[in-house]
């Protein structure tokens with residue numbers, strides 16, 4: 001269980017982007033973040049991944065007070081949380097499998113990324129992950145020959161192959177056609193249910209959040225103004241964002 005309390009992010013000499021945001025993340029939960037452009041969605045995600053520093057607040061992950069643990073806290077987050085930026089890129093001339101195996105910058109030793117050398121159990125783990133995102137028949141297809149949705153699913157596999165239990169993902173279906181978007185979100189939802197992976201996804205466009213998320217949290221100008229079960233939002237709730 002993850003507890004975010006009073007997360008505030010002040011840009012030095014700039015705006016206060018997040019203002020006392022508090023919410024919990026349960027194992028296996030799919031949380032969508034909604035909010036207008038500039039409301040702080042991506043900053044919230046990057047703060048959860050510790051890619052941005054927190055100005056104040058507390059961050060408890062499995063009972064560990066992360067911000068008080070310094071480098072150990074950072075290592076725990078890097079181990080347990082995978083961060084996927086909007087429109088992730090694959091190495092075009094490497095297969096889907098190789099992308100999963102060696103593409104995760106920062107999680108694979110540099111010598112292994114450069115040489116492409118992998119251990120047998122890494123290979124099995126990557127194949128498992130590719131199967132979980134429903135792409136086993138595309139494992140040996142080159143990155144640039146995959147469709148947008150397939151690339152996104154490979155990127156999800158790459159992000160999770162090192163055993164993370166939480167996936168933080170920015171606009172997972174941005175730029176995808178409705179069919180591919182549906183496939184990506186079905187995979188993500190399935191992972192939550194079968195592997196108890198928690199997902200926090202910025203999903204502002206369309207009604208994807210309402211259709212796939214267990215919970216929707218909403219930001220307006222850096223404040224959390226909505227925290228509801230995943231369902232069709234009322235007009236009043238939409239007005240809050």
Ligand SMILES: Nc1ncnc2c1ncn2[C@@H]1O[C@H](COP(=O)(O)OP(=O)(O)OP(=O)(O)O)[C@@H](O)[C@H]1O
Nearest residue numbers: 011014015017035036037038039040041042043044
């Ligand atoms: N390093 C920074 N310096 C100055 N302003 C920043 C910085 N980082 C974020 N901001 C501002 O904070 C606000 C929130 O940015 P953020 O990217 O989190 O919004 P968002 O909700 O993800 O927007 P979008 O939907 O357009 O991607 C924006 O107004 C942005 O300009």
